[in-house]
Amino acid sequence: MLIQAIYRIAWKDVVGDLRRRATLSSMLFFAISVLVVFQAAFEPDRQEALRLLPGLLWATTLFTTLVGLGRVFQAEEEDGAFEGLLLASVPRGVIFFGKWLGNLLLTLLVELLILPLILVLFNVDAWKHVPAILAILALGTLGLTGLGTLLAAMTRGARSRETLLALLLLPLTAPMLIAGVQAIAGILQADGIVAPWIKLLTIFDLVYLALAPWAFGWLVEE
Amino acid sequence: MTPHPPSSDPSPVVVLENAQHRYGRHQVLQGIDLTVSPGECAVLYGANGSGKSTLLALLSTRYTLREGRYLLDGIDVRQEPHEARARLLFIGHHTHLYGHLTPLENLQFFTSLRTIPTTDQQLRHVINTVGLNKAVDKPVQWFSAGMRKRLALARLLLAHPKLLLLDEPYSALDTQGVGWLNAMLTTFLHNGGSLIMASHDPERVAALPHRPWQLARGRLHPISNAQESEAC
Numbered sequence: 001m002l003i004q005a006i007y008r009i010a011w012k013d014v015v016g017d018l019r020r021r022a023t024l025s026s027m028l029f030f031a032i033s034v035l036v037v038f039q040a041a042f043e044p045d046r047q048e049a050l051r052l053l054p055g056l057l058w059a060t061t062l063f064t065t066l067v068g069l070g071r072v073f074q075a076e077e078e079d080g081a082f083e084g085l086l087l088a089s090v091p092r093g094v095i096f097f098g099k100w101l102g103n104l105l106l107t108l109l110v111e112l113l114i115l116p117l118i119l120v121l122f123n124v125d126a127w128k129h130v131p132a133i134l135a136i137l138a139l140g141t142l143g144l145t146g147l148g149t150l151l152a153a154m155t156r157g158a159r160s161r162e163t164l165l166a167l168l169l170l171p172l173t174a175p176m177l178i179a180g181v182q183a184i185a186g187i188l189q190a191d192g193i194v195a196p197w198i199k200l201l202t203i204f205d206l207v208y209l210a211l212a213p214w215a216f217g218w219l220v221e222e
Numbered sequence: 223m224t225p226h227p228p229s230s231d232p233s234p235v236v237v238l239e240n241a242q243h244r245y246g247r248h249q250v251l252q253g254i255d256l257t258v259s260p261g262e263c264a265v266l267y268g269a270n271g272s273g274k275s276t277l278l279a280l281l282s283t284r285y286t287l288r289e290g291r292y293l294l295d296g297i298d299v300r301q302e303p304h305e306a307r308a309r310l311l312f313i314g315h316h317t318h319l320y321g322h323l324t325p326l327e328n329l330q331f332f333t334s335l336r337t338i339p340t341t342d343q344q345l346r347h348v349i350n351t352v353g354l355n356k357a358v359d360k361p362v363q364w365f366s367a368g369m370r371k372r373l374a375l376a377r378l379l380l381a382h383p384k385l386l387l388l389d390e391p392y393s394a395l396d397t398q399g400v401g402w403l404n405a406m407l408t409t410f411l412h413n414g415g416s417l418i419m420a421s422h423d424p425e426r427v428a429a430l431p432h433r434p435w436q437l438a439r440g441r442l443h444p445i446s447n448a449q450e451s452e453a454c
Contacts, residue, residue: 091304
């Protein structure tokens, strides 16, 4: 039953977004803009592009995640819907996981679309590594969106919430992003080191996803 | 509209003792005692800012009770808030509806979060009962305030709560809607449900058997039916 509630909250967010074409289109537009600017600014050759790829991917992922997180509680701002959510007879952690799952699915969808785009735009021959890169992106995105959803809840009522969200999220996720960049760099290099970075990403995921639901419950108490 | 589970227990549904609430240093509620039995309707009157909505927020568990004792259907709300939430329904100034979802989807969402087993057929029947059958597939964002209120109240037919909390339930309803709401609430009370509502409208409340209370300077006092119009 609790799984059903998590699914319903996530379903409501994903369906709502696909109907309004709000978050997903903003995230995609933003990601494409960032990539075009990077390409125009650096004009890297193939070798250099391969070296830049991990950083570019994670930077684009982080920025687009921020765009999505800025809207993660948008639907709850209508007609006291957030209050209605909190009055549901499910633990607060279930509400957190539902919101997180909805945001995660949208972010993963954007990542799935921007990875081929980045390979084409930067003319990088890394197609054989696409499944491994996507797996690492997904692993990092679990924790990134977990922490991000908590911070989005925290800054929900703030006047300049998107700025505040960025100010909080960027320093807190920096170690995780370094691990993500190093893991993808390891995959792209013939003798690269991957395993320790994946372990580190997993630890970050576990810590964020264990603490965030508890912190969310504490945060929404009045 | 039978309260959940069907009640033959005469013990009070709500027991609130010495409840306090403050916003920062401002004491809004102090020493609130309120007992509501099955089938009883308590109406809270009071001037704007007297604390009616705060009291309803405390009773709904939206605000955490930090001082005092609150038992709902025998459950200590401070200890088991999730259990308590399953036994109450709160419809306040906001309808808690999602504009991008249809009435059916809104009710599906509501029942999922309350773990109420229902079928789409049952939900459509409830939507028909509240008079929204022609708008069943339209996103709620296009609804008038009165239609939203009707849909919000449709939850009462699904949740079967022991305690119903209403904040200004007659606002946004036309004359027909007021009659429909009072008929719905009368059935709810007749079936043993307990109702606490905040209102400024003694004329419309008069159709229901009720016990009036007045909130003033943070304190709750019982008043007589004759005093109701002065208490608003």
